[in-house]
Amino acid sequence: MTGHPSTRLDDTVHQRVRLGILTILATAGRADFTYLRDNLEVTDGNLGRHLEVLYQAGYVEIEKTFEGRRPRTWVSITRAGRRALKDHILALRQMIDEVPGG
Amino acid sequence: MTGHPSTRLDDTVHQRVRLGILTILATAGRADFTYLRDNLEVTDGNLGRHLEVLYQAGYVEIEKTFEGRRPRTWVSITRAGRRALKDHILALRQMIDEVPGG
Numbered sequence: 122m123t124g125h126p127s128t129r130l131d132d133t134v135h136q137r138v139r140l141g142i143l144t145i146l147a148t149a150g151r152a153d154f155t156y157l158r159d160n161l162e163v164t165d166g167n168l169g170r171h172l173e174v175l176y177q178a179g180y181v182e183i184e185k186t187f188e189g190r191r192p193r194t195w196v197s198i199t200r201a202g203r204r205a206l207k208d209h210i211l212a213l214r215q216m217i218d219e220v221p222g223g
Numbered sequence: 224m225t226g227h228p229s230t231r232l233d234d235t236v237h238q239r240v241r242l243g244i245l246t247i248l249a250t251a252g253r254a255d256f257t258y259l260r261d262n263l264e265v266t267d268g269n270l271g272r273h274l275e276v277l278y279q280a281g282y283v284e285i286e287k288t289f290e291g292r293r294p295r296t297w298v299s300i301t302r303a304g305r306r307a308l309k310d311h312i313l314a315l316r317q318m319i320d321e322v323p324g325g
Contacts, residue, residue, distance in 0.1 A: 125262045127243030137237055140318065141229030147322045160227045210325040213315060216242065220249045223312040 126215035133178045134209040138163055138171045143180065143198060143206045151197035172196060180205055228317035235280045236311040240265055240273045245282065245300060245308045253299035274298060282307055 134140060141161045145152055158168045175181040180202030184195040198206070217223045236245060243263045247254055260270045277283040282304030286297040300308070319325045 124264060125243055125247070127239055127246075128264050130239045130242075132239060135237075135239055137229055137232045137234060140232075141227055144229075144318045144322050144325075145227070147325065162226060162230050206322065207324060210319045210322060213319060216246045217312045217315060220246050220308065220312060222309060223246075223249065 126212040129208070129212040131205055131209050133174060133180070134205050136171070136174075138167065139175055140209075142168075142171060142175060142196070143202060146181065146196060146198035147203060147206055151195055154194040154196065157196060175202070178202075178205075228314040231310070231314040233307055233311050235276060235282070236307050238273070238276075240269065241277055242311075244270075244273060244277060244298070245304060248283065248298060248300035249305060249308055253297055256296040256298065259298060277304070280304075280307075 134143060138161055142157060145157065145160065154165075154168065154172075158165060161168065163171075172181060172183060176183055178201075180199055182197045182199055184197070186193050186195060236242060240263055244259060247259065247262065256267075256270065256274075260267060263270065265273075274283060274285060278285055280303075282301055284299045284301055286299070288295050288297060
């Protein structure tokens, strides 16, 4: 791999809230909209926009269900999403492992 | 520390090119403009804009010198820059260490 690791960072993954979404989903497998919104401390609209970016990239699946009459939206990470996150973390580690005390 | 680590990511540091600048400077101490531009594979204008953001935040010092008649711009990380990068890396590690295989 040539070039500085920062050139291998995927901006779709790297954005702060999106990185939070993917790391939660990669750990939990899936999470519902409310859990993501409250944990990441973002608004419904902000979370919705970031989920749309990740969905368009093929990194998450979004499932809208009903529990009784209450809507519930589940979000899960796809195989492509796991791959993108794994590659991104590899590049991040290459950057931060070089930093003394980092 | 409460809340998801993504809420402790500093957007001034987190942006891909700026994170690259700070990790290079934290390792090398200082670097010149051309080295940063070529290593991070960005244009003069793009690098200049990111350096301005980091300078305004107090995270880098910029020194314009001449070697003979050739201008040479040196960039170095400040104490505040090292502190911000260290805190940022701590939050990043908390996020990525949880990811299975991450």
